[in-house]
Amino acid sequence: MSHVTKINLTDTRPSHWPERLIKALLLASSLVAVLVTVGIVFSLLFEAVRFFKIIPIQAFLFGLEWNPQTAIRADQIGAKGEFGAVPLITGTLLISTIAMFVATPLGLASSIYLAEYAGPRTRAIVKPLLELLAGIPTVVYGFFAALMIAPLIRLTGTSLGLEVASESALAAGLAMGVMIVPLISSLSDDAINAVPQSLRDASYGLGATQAETIKKVVLPAALPGIAGGLLLATSTAIGETMIVVMAAGLAANITANPLEAVTTITVQIVTLLTGDQEFDSAKTLSAFALGLLLFTLTLLLNIAAQKIVNHYRERYD
């Protein structure tokens, strides 16, 4: 009988080496995501630090002039170029703000209607259409903005006696706003659907109309989710590239006038890195400093969004 007790099934299984190998492989795969983040941070930091050795970081962050160029002659005036990121930041914020002004009312109103009023059949038609809007590549929005929206705005503006730049911030902002609508709409939809029916029923029981219930009960309850969604949408707007590359300009202006041309962080990254590049010039390296700025901005917004959603979420059971 003694030889029987030696067989121990439970012990042979976990120590089986292929099992452990596969598990290690699975773990390694999940670590790739971490590796990518580390790669992004380090590659941006590494190149940005090289840039800050040439241009001091405060000159980059607080400088008011953006005029990157490489010197042809050493004694040339402004040979070092000017690398103040402030006009790019204000330009990015201007276009993102316009986009959010377009997208927030549209996205919120459509999600409220879809979640609270629309019947299943309307939902089945409208939701995929809105998702289609999200699925259209941004290069298409950019093309449409540059080709149709910008001339239309210019035409309307000049007929009203306003001075409109041919690559106005408004055109890019409008197209970007429509692009973001489905993002806001679907995130708010989730937040609204997470509000328990009992809250609505209680409100109806007190005699409130459906609109009053939504405004006074459902929206406040869904607010953390909606706010988180809005922050994520802002982060998307700030990081959006193709629309602004095609529809916004290259002129680094500090302005709050949506009819003027502004440039953004992403536009400048693309402009700096397409075409000939020498890898040691401040001009090329500045793109990585801008990338680091962009990454930090969007990361902060994403973290804020997650914090809001997790901390202020009302729990209903």
Added chain:
Amino acid sequence: MTDHFTKMTPELKRRLRNEQWFQWMGRGAIFVAIAFLLVMVSTIASMGVGALRQTHIELSVFLDPQKLDATRLHDADYGRLIKKALRSRFANVTKRRDKRKLYNLVSSQAEYTLRDLVVRSPSLRGQTINIWFTASDDVDMLIKGNIASSTDETQRRIDHREASWINDLISKGQLESRFNSRFFWSGDSREPELAGILSAFVGSLFSLLVCFGLSFPLGIFAAIYLEEFAPKNRWSAFIEVNINNLAAVPSIVFGLLGLAVFLNAFGLPRSSPLVGGMVLALMTLPTIIIASRAALRAVPPSIREAALGIGASPIQTVFHHVAPLALPGMLTGAIVGMARALGETAPLLMIGMVAFVADVPNSIFEPATALPVQIFLWADSPERAFLEKTSAAIIVLLCFLIVMNLAAILLRRKFEQRY
């Protein structure tokens, strides 16, 4: 009591009116968003259909045996033969400037068309043959009505003399609009009438293959680890937060990573679909992980318990039972991720996939471009004829995206299981 009700009426009316207003706001918002979608797509589609047709011009060319050395048919000057054919077709054109305009009626490709024909059948030498040549983009634009005759003649690409030649060709039946197969079967070109999307399409295809080959296995393995094996500790939570943040990183930042790491540190070939696919893979990885985790979570615990109960190891349980059931959901997520990768432009600009690529790439190591990048490049071109090419390329891209998304929806429907 009735008195009480009549007193309430104005207030109640106002509230009900607000209710109506509120509903109409929602309908209005949906209407605006969908109207924008429809206007955008239909505008682009109406501009793009023109690219499906291309104007051709018939010329009778005398294949002068004195100009065509039978032993060196490849090197003969076919352009001269075509110019001569044009001169004899419009014998009344004598001035030098007018002649130059005359030569511009046909595309610069015409001499190669003729060369290929003669090289294929050398017996044509000495004969006069009628051939259809691709017309130049200016002629094509005029035929398609894209050059308004109201604009000042000096501003127009085609003046009234050229227009009269074209009218003459039309009246003799020597000008035809045909299906433009070249748009689908040739690469990019500086001449709009010769430009096609094949090179960009193949570039996109190669990039997507690399992207899928990397991100799908990595994505599902990561999802399996996180969902089935990861201990509930801070380390796992860190990985999870990391993946969620990665999903929201702007795509251009992935391009910067690709430039700094894949190109400059690893020295991989610039502009190649290999690097493009790798960058896109990193970008789609979070999407696939998140979708795959949701698919795994949807598999009920009873399946796992049953497998473990009859003696399967944890790895066997997952790979023989849980993962196969979750596979349709994982594939759906992967297709959605691929569709997004197909439309992505910005990271590809960073790694140099914006180069002018006329030849169809043969491997993932050769310089290539991608469909959305081609759209971006054409949108930047000044020629009027590129406008319709851009629009047509957008329509092709949108068709592919719709097909991919439909495939994802069908897959989900077909394999959707309720436990």
